[in-house]
Amino acid sequence: EVQLVQSGAELKKPGDSLKISCKGSGYNFGPHWIVWVRQLPGKGLELMGIIYPSDSDARYIPSFEGHVTISADKSINTAYLQWSSLKASDTAMYYCARLTITDTNVDLWGQGTQVTVSS
Amino acid sequence: QSALTQPASVSGSPGQSITISCTGTSSDVGRYDFVSWYQHHPGKAPKLIISDVNHRPSGVSSRFSGSKSGNTASLTVSGLRAEDEGDYYCSSHAGGNTLVVFGGGTKLTVL
Numbered sequence: 001e002v003q004l005v006q007s008g009a010e011l012k013k014p015g016d017s018l019k020i021s022c023k024g025s026g027y028n029f030g031p032h033w034i035v036w037v038r039q040l041p042g043k044g045l046e047l048m049g050i051i052y053p054s055d056s057d058a059r060y061i062p063s064f065e066g067h068v069t070i071s072a073d074k075s076i077n078t079a080y081l082q083w084s085s086l087k088a089s090d091t092a093m094y095y096c097a098r099l100t101i102t103d104t105n106v107d108l109w110g111q112g113t114q115v116t117v118s119s
Numbered sequence: 120q121s122a123l124t125q126p127a128s129v130s131g132s133p134g135q136s137i138t139i140s141c142t143g144t145s146s147d148v149g150r151y152d153f154v155s156w157y158q159h160h161p162g163k164a165p166k167l168i169i170s171d172v173n174h175r176p177s178g179v180s181s182r183f184s185g186s187k188s189g190n191t192a193s194l195t196v197s198g199l200r201a202e203d204e205g206d207y208y209c210s211s212h213a214g215g216n217t218l219v220v221f222g223g224g225t226k227l228t229v230l
Contacts, residue, residue, distance in 0.1 A: 035219060044224035045165075045208055046122070050217050059216045095165070099219065104153035104212045105171065106219060109164040 002026035004096055004110035011116045012086050019082035020113045022096030029077035030054035033099040036070055036081045040092045051079055086117045123209055123222035130228040136197040139225045141209035142190060147220050149190035153212035156185055156194045160205045204229045
């Protein structure tokens, strides 16, 4: 089965670091861009950035650059989203998704990872 | 790249049809025939229901259809059913640095 499986929900304190994962299976992981998307409580989807697992080319939406790091390990078909110092405002659901091989559409989504940051 | 513009909410009665718009620019929706639509129910992964403006993936109901005119794409849901209630998002290929742009989402309520 072609799928993206994300790591489980996280409860963290402000200032903590965190790395969440997105593991692809059932397809050739490397040549498909992976996107990371944030959904704040009660809000819509926001693109954070994308990564090409084959060469780890990572690109960021300006509002997220410097606050998160996107990486990938193609040997284990996994992409990551990490924070070095979480804020309460990072509380959100985070989704990874796959672009088609032609880079034109998002055609597959992970189930989401809930990140809660609270003191 | 700015987000695509969608209405915050739409509603309709069972059996009726509704249309959700997705307005972009000449750099995304207007330039490429690569608009997708997703259905999102809380707690679940978004599901692709339309790709390439008007293509339905296998298994998606024919009650869902897509179209595009200029910088605006549209999703039509005909024969509304209770299970259609949820959030709907559009996206478009946009080239550039991050390749894709998303809409802000539309909440569909079946009255």
